[in-house]
Amino acid sequence: MRITIDPDKCCGYGDCVLAAADIFELGTxxxxxxxxAEPGPxxxxxxxxxxxxxxxxxxxxx
Numbered sequence: 001m002r003i004t005i006d007p008d009k010c011c012g013y014g015d016c017v018l019a020a021a022d023i024f025e026l027g028t029x030x031x032x033x034x035x036x037a038e039p040g041p042x043x044x045x046x047x048x049x050x051x052x053x054x055x056x057x058x059x060x061x062x
Contacts, residue, residue: 002038002062003047007031009058019053020046032058 003023005016012030016023023043027033039047051059 001044001047003034003051004037004060004062005032005034006058006060009056010054011056011058013055015053015055016050016059019050023047024050 005024010031012026012032014026014032016032017026020043023034023036023039023046024032025035036043047061051057051061
């Protein structure tokens with residue numbers, strides 16, 4: 001699994017951080033950043049939940 005965020009789409013709502021704080025952070029630029037682009041299997045559900053929670057679909061999971 002690989003996680004990316006499109007910074008041009010991200011509006012800084014922070015829903016991803018609420019869903020998966022081990023994977024995402026909200027930067028001082030008010031854009032979400034990936035802390036762990038390749039999290040282990042134990043964080044898969046949280047990553048999927050975070051992507052689904054993003055209101056602008058800025059998160060991609062491969």
